[in-house]
Amino acid sequence: MEIALYKVEAKATWCPGCGDFAVLRALQIALASLELNPKDVVIVSGIGCSSNLPGFLNSYGFHGLHGRAVPVASGIKLANHDLNVIIAGGDGDGYGIGLGHFIHAMRRNLDITYVVMNNQVYGLTTGQAAPTSEKGMLTKSTPQGVLEGPVNPIALALVSGATFVARGFSGDADHLAKLTEDGIKHKGFSLIDIMSPCVTYNRQNTYQWFRERVYRLEEDNHDVLNMDQALKRSREWEDRIPLGIFYKDTKPTYESGEQVLKDMPLVHQPIDRTVELVKELIQDFT
Amino acid sequence: MPLPKSEVVVRTAGAAGDGIAATGETFAKVCSRSGLHVFAYNSYQSVIRGGFVWLQVRAGRTKVQSHGAGTDFLIALNSRELERHANDVVKGGGILYNKDKVKPKPGLIRDDITQYALPVLDITAKHGKNPILQNTVALGALVKILKIDFSVLSGVLSDTFGSRKKAALEANLAVSQAGYEYAETFETVDFALDLDYNTRRPVMTGNQALALGAVAAGCKFYAAYPMTPASSILHWLAATSTRTGILVKQAEDEIAVLNMAIGAAFAGVRSMVGTSGGGFSLMSEAIGLAGQTETPVVIISSQRGGPSTGLPTKTEQADLFQALGASQGDYPKIVLAPSTVDDCFSSIVEAFNLAEKFQVPVIVLSDLYLSEHMESLDGIDLDFSIERGEFAKPDVGSIDSKNGFKRYAFTESGVSPRSFPGRAGTVFQASSDEHDDAANIISDVFTDEEMRTRMFQKRMRKMERILPELAPPRLEGKNAADLTLIGWGSTYGMIREAVSTLGEEGMTLNHLHIKYMLPFHAKQVKEILESCRNTLTVESNYTGQLSRLIRMETGFDIKHQLLKYDGEPFYPGQIITKVREVNN
Ligand SMILES: Cc1ncc(C[n+]2csc(CCOP(=O)(O)OP(=O)(O)O)c2C)c(N)n1
Ligand code: SF4
Ligand SMILES: [Mg+2]
Numbered sequence: 001m002e003i004a005l006y007k008v009e010a011k012a013t014w015c016p017g018c019g020d021f022a023v024l025r026a027l028q029i030a031l032a033s034l035e036l037n038p039k040d041v042v043i044v045s046g047i048g049c050s051s052n053l054p055g056f057l058n059s060y061g062f063h064g065l066h067g068r069a070v071p072v073a074s075g076i077k078l079a080n081h082d083l084n085v086i087i088a089g090g091d092g093d094g095y096g097i098g099l100g101h102f103i104h105a106m107r108r109n110l111d112i113t114y115v116v117m118n119n120q121v122y123g124l125t126t127g128q129a130a131p132t133s134e135k136g137m138l139t140k141s142t143p144q145g146v147l148e149g150p151v152n153p154i155a156l157a158l159v160s161g162a163t164f165v166a167r168g169f170s171g172d173a174d175h176l177a178k179l180t181e182d183g184i185k186h187k188g189f190s191l192i193d194i195m196s197p198c199v200t201y202n203r204q205n206t207y208q209w210f211r212e213r214v215y216r217l218e219e220d221n222h223d224v225l226n227m228d229q230a231l232k233r234s235r236e237w238e239d240r241i242p243l244g245i246f247y248k249d250t251k252p253t254y255e256s257g258e259q260v261l262k263d264m265p266l267v268h269q270p271i272d273r274t275v276e277l278v279k280e281l282i283q284d285f286t
Numbered sequence: 287m288p289l290p291k292s293e294v295v296v297r298t299a300g301a302a303g304d305g306i307a308a309t310g311e312t313f314a315k316v317c318s319r320s321g322l323h324v325f326a327y328n329s330y331q332s333v334i335r336g337g338f339v340w341l342q343v344r345a346g347r348t349k350v351q352s353h354g355a356g357t358d359f360l361i362a363l364n365s366r367e368l369e370r371h372a373n374d375v376v377k378g379g380g381i382l383y384n385k386d387k388v389k390p391k392p393g394l395i396r397d398d399i400t401q402y403a404l405p406v407l408d409i410t411a412k413h414g415k416n417p418i419l420q421n422t423v424a425l426g427a428l429v430k431i432l433k434i435d436f437s438v439l440s441g442v443l444s445d446t447f448g449s450r451k452k453a454a455l456e457a458n459l460a461v462s463q464a465g466y467e468y469a470e471t472f473e474t475v476d477f478a479l480d481l482d483y484n485t486r487r488p489v490m491t492g493n494q495a496l497a498l499g500a501v502a503a504g505c506k507f508y509a510a511y512p513m514t515p516a517s518s519i520l521h522w523l524a525a526t527s528t529r530t531g532i533l534v535k536q537a538e539d540e541i542a543v544l545n546m547a548i549g550a551a552f553a554g555v556r557s558m559v560g561t562s563g564g565g566f567s568l569m570s571e572a573i574g575l576a577g578q579t580e581t582p583v584v585i586i587s588s589q590r591g592g593p594s595t596g597l598p599t600k601t602e603q604a605d606l607f608q609a610l611g612a613s614q615g616d617y618p619k620i621v622l623a624p625s626t627v628d629d630c631f632s633s634i635v636e637a638f639n640l641a642e643k644f645q646v647p648v649i650v651l652s653d654l655y656l657s658e659h660m661e662s663l664d665g666i667d668l669d670f671s672i673e674r675g676e677f678a679k680p681d682v683g684s685i686d687s688k689n690g691f692k693r694y695a696f697t698e699s700g701v702s703p704r705s706f707p708g709r710a711g712t713v714f715q716a717s718s719d720e721h722d723d724a725a726n727i728i729s730d731v732f733t734d735e736e737m738r739t740r741m742f743q744k745r746m747r748k749m750e751r752i753l754p755e756l757a758p759p760r761l762e763g764k765n766a767a768d769l770t771l772i773g774w775g776s777t778y779g780m781i782r783e784a785v786s787t788l789g790e791e792g793m794t795l796n797h798l799h800i801k802y803m804l805p806f807h808a809k810q811v812k813e814i815l816e817s818c819r820n821t822l823t824v825e826s827n828y829t830g831q832l833s834r835l836i837r838m839e840t841g842f843d844i845k846h847q848l849l850k851y852d853g854e855p856f857y858p859g860q861i862i863t864k865v866r867e868v869n870n
Contacts, residue, residue: 063719075552
């Protein structure tokens with residue numbers, strides 16, 4: 001399908017040069033390539049610069065609360081598992097305030113794709129420390145440098161049961177589009193952590209900084225079915241930063257194990273015989 | 287011939303882990319299958335083993351509306367509990383206990399009470415060491431004392447254990463029969479209930495009725511995080527899920543619970559959550575999200591003793607203002623409080639219809655006493671319809687474009703026809719940010735004051751349409767009374783009982799019970815109250831939250847208040863005492 005089908009009239013409101021443009025573009029290319037009808041796609045987000053993405057993509061969308069995109073998306077998927085559900089958001093949204101939901105979603109393994117625009121800072125609130133900010137980073141909220149170590153989303157995803165774990169980079173657009181497509185195609189919970197530079201508030205982890213360090217896993221003899229290798233690679237950061245798929249697994253999805261969903265999605269199940277059902281259930285109480 | 291009595295009150299007291307709840311349920315069903323109305327209340331603590339637990343079943347030929355006060359028969363499962371409860375037994379009543387375990391101190395049990403010492407060890411020896419069997423022995427004996435046919439008890443036990451737990455059933459049948467036969471050696475007491483084995487009413491808790499209401503309403507998604515006293519909604523819905531087709535999800539916390547339910551509702555299914563005050567606090571932000579995105583969802587909050595963790599297993603009605611004030615900003619929402627078990631059922635059906643017709647969150651406030659007490663029902667109202675509100679027509683041929691469909695179209699009623707993902711021609715994005723009628727965000731770049739104002743008014747207009755759909759409040763009892771009692775939620779039964787007891791003594795009282803808290807029938811309530819000679823609110827909280835709401839909405843000052851916040855429900859006697867005091 002045409003990429004234009006996934007565009008809207010509104011112009012994206014990000015700062016010129018923001019990494020999130022590339023993520024939007026990658027999603028549009030992936031959806032077109034997978035020939036998904038906009039009416040069958042739901043994109044869910046929280047709050048942040050990155051969480052504004054659904055507004056710029058032509059599909060159903062739910063732009064909810066800061067940190068709560070994951071449970072909203074889970075509810076949508078459980079109600080209608082025929083839909084293609086994608087979550088888009090920031091590192092603060094997903095790895096800070098929403099971290100608990102993120103971990104539980106991975107162990108749940110619904111067939112959802114989670115695209116995180118990781119800029120290692122809080123963009124929308126004008127540049128405070130994020131849970132991904134590097135130790136020592138100077139931000140508005142940490143004028144003497146961040147004292148905590150950063151979360152490692154890839155390692156967390158690996159140990160939490162995500163069945164597709166990948167890292168992309170906004171500075172490598174084609175690679176990112178392919179990763180996004182693979183993630184959407186994957187049956188199960190996919191995490192794509194995307195290094196998506198904030199050109200306004202993060203002067204440390206810039207495009208240039210990443211370009212000097214990134215390499216592609218698929219070109220470096222990495223076995224995506226090997227958890228030990230994946231865990232080892234997930235800890236690389238300072239000098240070499242891996243991009244691509246770390247790990248893939250084919251565990252059954254949550255929805256495939258849910259008895260109530262075995263015939264059809266919840267939303268298509270009729271609700272016109274409830275009186276008979278109640279009359280039957282009431283026997284249990286006499 | 288003993289005189290037929292109209293009611294009996296039986297209390298079982300022991301420790302947590304003694305199986306008291308199950309014993310109480312069995313006895314309640316036995317009474318119900320003997321044509322009696324029942325009402326049972328379980329008083330327990332937040333420990334799994336130990337603590338003080340007592341369960342009181344009151345059964346009568348006519349509708350009983352509270353668990354009553356004076357105990358006719360006490361089943362004491364240990365000496366400590368015998369000491370605590372012996373004096374609550376009325377003159378002419380009886381106490382049953384396991385004589386191997388319980389040795390009453392001389393003088394503890396008054397002379398006007400009959401002692402039934404049961405040789406439990408002898409009776410249960412053949413059936414293994416399960417200590418819970420002592421309850422069944424006592425039940426057998428009690429059924430005999432009350433002159434109920436043994437087949438009723440054996441029938442309830444058979445249905446409870448079913449064919450799956452054969453060994454347990456056999457043991458229970460044998461020891462209950464032995465208890466029953468042993469009781470033949472007791473001297474007969476002058477106690478016989480007016481029984482009718484042909485009438486059988488269902489017996490259920492408020493929570494079970496709320497859950498059954500969800501089934502009736504066509505709810506398809508229920509999410510929860512365990513929290514007393516709402517957990518038994520989760521348990522029952524999970525246990526029946528494959529029969530009802532309701533997807534039940536225990537989520538990681540209450541924030542996830544409500545956000546999931548909102549997601550499911552946005553995707554087109556009827557969805558509900560249940561919690562208590564602490565979990566409700568965590569849900570607050572998402573309640574506003576439902577209001578702002580106009581997503582219908584039903585939220586049950588069953589109140590317990592606060593503040594904070596408070597009294598996890600005790601009753602209170604102190605979360606009214608929490609419900610009214612939940613989440614930032616002004617937005618349309620409905621808060622209602624059922625008062626009886628059958629009202630719990632109907633209220634959920636009503637809540638779903640209101641939620642979907644007006645695309646708003648509906649908060650259903652219960653409390654521990656209402657949620658957990660068991661009551662026999664004369665029948666539940668199955669004459670209802672499922673009203674899903676207005677949907678936009680799917681436009682199959684069209685090219686989907688986000689800017690084409692006016693999800694939040696300006697209408698006179700404020701309700702805009704909705705749609706959900708998967709439908710052709712209605713692609714849109716719901717947003718927690720302020721948006722225009724085509725769902726485009728107006729919070730960034732250009733706030734558009736005029737659009738903001740119109741959108742706000744559109745949402746809030748729904749509140750004006752909701753009020754006339756809610757049954758107006760009405761006075762129960764005579765119009766001209768010396769005193770009007772006012773309550774909400776679970777105090778309904780006790781107030782009714784106090785009113786009728788005092789009525790028999792010649793006092794003229796009436797009763798106003800408020801169900802709809804938001805929107806509020808300000809005009810009607812004001813008119814009613816201004817016609818009253820004297821007013822008294824009865825509430826389980828410290829600050830008189832209903833009185834405050836009434837004053838806020840109507841300007842009317844309620845004269846007297848009876849407030850209780852010790853964790854236990856009101857007794858009709860407490861209300862009677864207060865009424866006598868203010869009526870002097
Ligand atoms: C409950 C709550 N707390 C705080 C905020 C304010 N807030 C909005 S976005 C944001 C951080 C966004 O950071 P991130 O998710 O990394 O997105 P980015 O802007 O960097 O893309 C915060 C703290 C909010 N909207 N809601
Ligand atoms: S502030 Fe940073 S993250 Fe936000 S739009 Fe600008 S560049 Fe992007
Ligand atoms: Mg960020």
